[in-house]
Amino acid sequence: MTIHNLFKTKKAKPNMQLLFTFVGLILLMLFFSINTSNFLSQKNLLNVALQTSVAVLVALAETYVIITGGIDLSIGSMAAGSGMVVAIAINHGMSIPVAIILGLLTGILSGAFNGFVITVLGIVPFIATLGTNSIMRGLIYVILNGIPLSASSAGEAFTWIGQGKLCGWLPYPVLFMFIIAIIATIILVKTKFGRIIFAIGSNENAAFLSGINVNINKFSVYVFCGLLSSIAGIILTSRVASASPTAGEGYETFAIAAAVIGGASLSGGKGNMIGTIIGAFIIGIMNNGLNLIGLSSFWQQVAVGCVIILAVFLDVIRVKLKNN
Amino acid sequence: MKEVLLKTININKSFSGNIVLKDINLEIKKGEVHALMGENGAGKSTLVKIITGVLGPNTGEVIYNKEQLNINHPKELYDLGIGIVFQEFNLMPDLTVAQNIFIGREPQLKIKGFLNDKKTNALAEDILKELECTIDPERKVSDLSVAEQQMVEIAKSLSYNCNLLIMDEPTAALTENEISVLFNIIRKLRNKNVAVVYISHRMSDLDAIVDTVSVLRDGNLISTRSYTPEIKNQIIYEMVGRDLTQQFPPKPDYKKGELSLEIENLNSKNRLYNISFKAYKGEILGIVGLMGAGRTEMVKAVFGAYKRNSGIIKVDGKAVDIKNPRSAIKAGIGYLTEDRKKDGLMLGLSIRENILSASYQHFTQLGFVNDKKAGENVNEYIRRMSIKTYGSKQLAKTLSGGNQQKVMVAKWLSTKVKILIFDEPTRGIDVKSKYEIYELMYELVQNGVTIIMISSEMPEILGMSDRILVMNDGRITGDFSKEEATQEKLMKCEMMEV
Numbered sequence: 100m101t102i103h104n105l106f107k108t109k110k111a112k113p114n115m116q117l118l119f120t121f122v123g124l125i126l127l128m129l130f131f132s133i134n135t136s137n138f139l140s141q142k143n144l145l146n147v148a149l150q151t152s153v154a155v156l157v158a159l160a161e162t163y164v165i166i167t168g169g170i171d172l173s174i175g176s177m178a179a180g181s182g183m184v185v186a187i188a189i190n191h192g193m194s195i196p197v198a199i200i201l202g203l204l205t206g207i208l209s210g211a212f213n214g215f216v217i218t219v220l221g222i223v224p225f226i227a228t229l230g231t232n233s234i235m236r237g238l239i240y241v242i243l244n245g246i247p248l249s250a251s252s253a254g255e256a257f258t259w260i261g262q263g264k265l266c267g268w269l270p271y272p273v274l275f276m277f278i279i280a281i282i283a284t285i286i287l288v289k290t291k292f293g294r295i296i297f298a299i300g301s302n303e304n305a306a307f308l309s310g311i312n313v314n315i316n317k318f319s320v321y322v323f324c325g326l327l328s329s330i331a332g333i334i335l336t337s338r339v340a341s342a343s344p345t346a347g348e349g350y351e352t353f354a355i356a357a358a359v360i361g362g363a364s365l366s367g368g369k370g371n372m373i374g375t376i377i378g379a380f381i382i383g384i385m386n387n388g389l390n391l392i393g394l395s396s397f398w399q400q401v402a403v404g405c406v407i408i409l410a411v412f413l414d415v416i417r418v419k420l421k422n423n
Numbered sequence: 424m425k426e427v428l429l430k431t432i433n434i435n436k437s438f439s440g441n442i443v444l445k446d447i448n449l450e451i452k453k454g455e456v457h458a459l460m461g462e463n464g465a466g467k468s469t470l471v472k473i474i475t476g477v478l479g480p481n482t483g484e485v486i487y488n489k490e491q492l493n494i495n496h497p498k499e500l501y502d503l504g505i506g507i508v509f510q511e512f513n514l515m516p517d518l519t520v521a522q523n524i525f526i527g528r529e530p531q532l533k534i535k536g537f538l539n540d541k542k543t544n545a546l547a548e549d550i551l552k553e554l555e556c557t558i559d560p561e562r563k564v565s566d567l568s569v570a571e572q573q574m575v576e577i578a579k580s581l582s583y584n585c586n587l588l589i590m591d592e593p594t595a596a597l598t599e600n601e602i603s604v605l606f607n608i609i610r611k612l613r614n615k616n617v618a619v620v621y622i623s624h625r626m627s628d629l630d631a632i633v634d635t636v637s638v639l640r641d642g643n644l645i646s647t648r649s650y651t652p653e654i655k656n657q658i659i660y661e662m663v664g665r666d667l668t669q670q671f672p673p674k675p676d677y678k679k680g681e682l683s684l685e686i687e688n689l690n691s692k693n694r695l696y697n698i699s700f701k702a703y704k705g706e707i708l709g710i711v712g713l714m715g716a717g718r719t720e721m722v723k724a725v726f727g728a729y730k731r732n733s734g735i736i737k738v739d740g741k742a743v744d745i746k747n748p749r750s751a752i753k754a755g756i757g758y759l760t761e762d763r764k765k766d767g768l769m770l771g772l773s774i775r776e777n778i779l780s781a782s783y784q785h786f787t788q789l790g791f792v793n794d795k796k797a798g799e800n801v802n803e804y805i806r807r808m809s810i811k812t813y814g815s816k817q818l819a820k821t822l823s824g825g826n827q828q829k830v831m832v833a834k835w836l837s838t839k840v841k842i843l844i845f846d847e848p849t850r851g852i853d854v855k856s857k858y859e860i861y862e863l864m865y866e867l868v869q870n871g872v873t874i875i876m877i878s879s880e881m882p883e884i885l886g887m888s889d890r891i892l893v894m895n896d897g898r899i900t901g902d903f904s905k906e907e908a909t910q911e912k913l914m915k916c917e918m919m920e921v
Contacts, residue, residue, distance in 0.1 A: 290538060294529060300517070305512075305513040305514055306515060306527075309497065309513070309526045310527045368517035
């Protein structure tokens with residue numbers, strides 16, 4: 100045996116899990132197009148895309164956090180808080196760009212608070228963001244006194260974000276979703292920051308010993324998560340022209356589910372944007388399709404739960420088969 | 424005379440009163456391979472950690488390139504040209520080979536922050552080629568074999584173009600072919616005037632590459648001198664030499680009894696090979712071996728906590744089917760784990776719950792715990808083991824190491840154990856508690872319990888065991904009675920080629 104043959108070269112394989120998930124999405128669409136008359140109509144598909152778009156944004160943010168091995172349970176209330184700040188700013192007669200910047204700042208600051216509690220105070224992400232979630236939601240109820248705040252005074256100058264359509268056809272939220280998804284993918288795959296996120300989630304100690312500043316990068320991920328959540332919150336507020344104290348409730352469950360179905364691992368180091376988007380649409384299409392079939396929304400929750408467990412179980416089997 | 428690159432001046436280090444390093448004055452010269460030799464726990468790894476800034480010394484300083492070395496973040500190490508191959512792997516399994524090698528300093532495109540993956544892969548391929556290994560740089564590290572991972576780790580540290588390369592047991596996971604490639608690389612580095620600090624247990628490595636050898640023992644630097652093959656025996660003597668007085672209680676009178684445990688031809692894939700041995704009632708059977716020799720895996724396999732591919736286990740002459748720890752406990756086997764805090768104790772629970780945790784079935788009726796009976800049992804053991812506590816409700820984490828170990832022993836005695844396996848019974852325990860643990864072991868043996876003791880401390884093995892097995896690379900390579908065993912003989916069996 101020559102030394103050159105010591106290690107057999109194996110080419111990198113395509114991401115099988117992503118393929119499985121994609122096939123799952125296609126099968127799901129096939130199922131609903133056979134069993135309902137109007138699922139495949141352009142109107143319905145755009146409707147699904149619009150309904151899912153905002154949730155996709157927070158799911159992308161959550162995936163970033165999950166890749167570092169952390170979790171963010173405060174995305175829903177960060178979105179609601181940002182939406183509320185924009186509504187208040189508009190009601191105070193501020194210009195739309197200023198209002199939006201204030202909204203984005205809200206998200207960035209709450210994300211920074213999460214990052215501070217996690218990296219400087221050393222509290223585990225689950226507890227830190229659970230706390231932030233409660234603080235944010237509580238503050239929103241206090242400020243809004245528990246009732247929705249209208250944001251319609253600025254008229255279409257603000258509501259176009261959530262209600263308008265490009266060329267009278269493509270809803271802007273869907274467009275934003277695509278743009279942000281592309282940016283998020285590029286950052287994750289093509290930049291040094293993205294690489295470091297994977298390194299930290301894969302083995303934090305090794306990353307540290309390789310000379311990486313773990314804390315600054317973790318902090319940045321939570322800020323990024325806050326920023327994306329605030330964008331989601333602003334779009335949501337614009338779409339219904341009001342800031343509701345209950346806005347964004349349950350986003351964290353949706354986001355974690357989408358990320359996990361899409362191949363992210365809660366122990367860190369694994370995850371990708373395309374997978375998360377597919378995961379989000381699997382859930383979105385299930386909800387829509389089951390609705391069209393006439394199943395009550397209560398059953399939809401049951402179905403979503405089953406899909407999460409099934410998706411992760413299939414991956415467990417896949418890994419086991421590979422290891423044998 | 425070669426130029427000194429790194430110098431330690433009067434380094435002292437102790438952990439909670441235990442002195443680990445004492446007045447270490449070491450000089451590492453450019454263009455030299457300097458071996459650090461010593462038993463497990465002699466202080467080699469601690470010294471490396473102090474040089475690399477992972478730990479701070481209590482007193483003393485490290486001089487590198489004529490300046491005081493003060494590392495706050497690992498990044499500074501690499502900037503100074505110090506590379507390390509760690510003993511435990513420090514790779515990121517979800518990243519590719521190339522990504523691991525260049526993490527934190529990836530080649531970038533013209534726009535700052537954007538990665539140049541093509542260049543990263545090409546550079547990684549060059550480094551791997553220099554190492555004569557053909558791992559695809561785009562493969563994920565989690566898909567690699569242990570040897571391949573070791574090569575990646577070496578490639579990573581080479582890629583820093585370092586002036587000082589520290590290698591902690593780099594050959595432990597490699598095959599002969601890979602080792603000879605590695606030695607060629609080390610020779611090349613030496614010719615480029617790089618200083619190499621080389622830690623290894625393998626005596627055969629010394630002949631191949633080492634220029635200077637330093638021996639550490641119990642935290643003292645015993646000697647530093649040029650290496651020639653003739654001084655090999657002297658090095659072994661220096662590594663082990665010390666007196667054994669006053670460390671052990673007087674040996675009580677007990678006799679070897681009937682056969683208690685018999686292992687026939689136990690095998691575990693890629694780890695344990697054809698293990699057969701016997702252990703008798705009223706006997707302390709010591710097991711020695713270097714780190715990674717498979718000692719813990721072997722006893723875990725007997726205890727049902729490590730996968731066996733074949734092998735028969737007999738207790739009291741009858742074959743028992745041990746599938747998991749539960750069936751091992753039923754057969755009368757108990758196992759005191761190597762890492763008390765991680766795998767042994769339930770730290771947040773009381774002494775009482777810890778003692779009872781393996782034997783609730785003796786104290787329950789219809790699923791209800793008989794508190795009175797259980798409490799009596801617990802108090803009996805606290806008294807017998809002389810566990811220092813204010814009561815059975817005290818939490819396990821608040822006890823000293825010695826008392827924690829006694830709680831562990833009580834836990835197994837409470838299951839009516841016949842065979843008790845101690846894995847590093849006195850690690851991290853002070854001298855006085857060690858003595859008490861030894862007394863306890865003698866008491867158990869007198870009562871007919873079979874004791875199997877894994878230990879990395881030679882004096883402990885020689886002082887306590889009635890018979891000693893030596894493990895080396897997953898095999899048993901030596902079986903000595905107390906009378907015939909010497910440190911040198913054991914050491915030779917531990918290190919010989921198998």
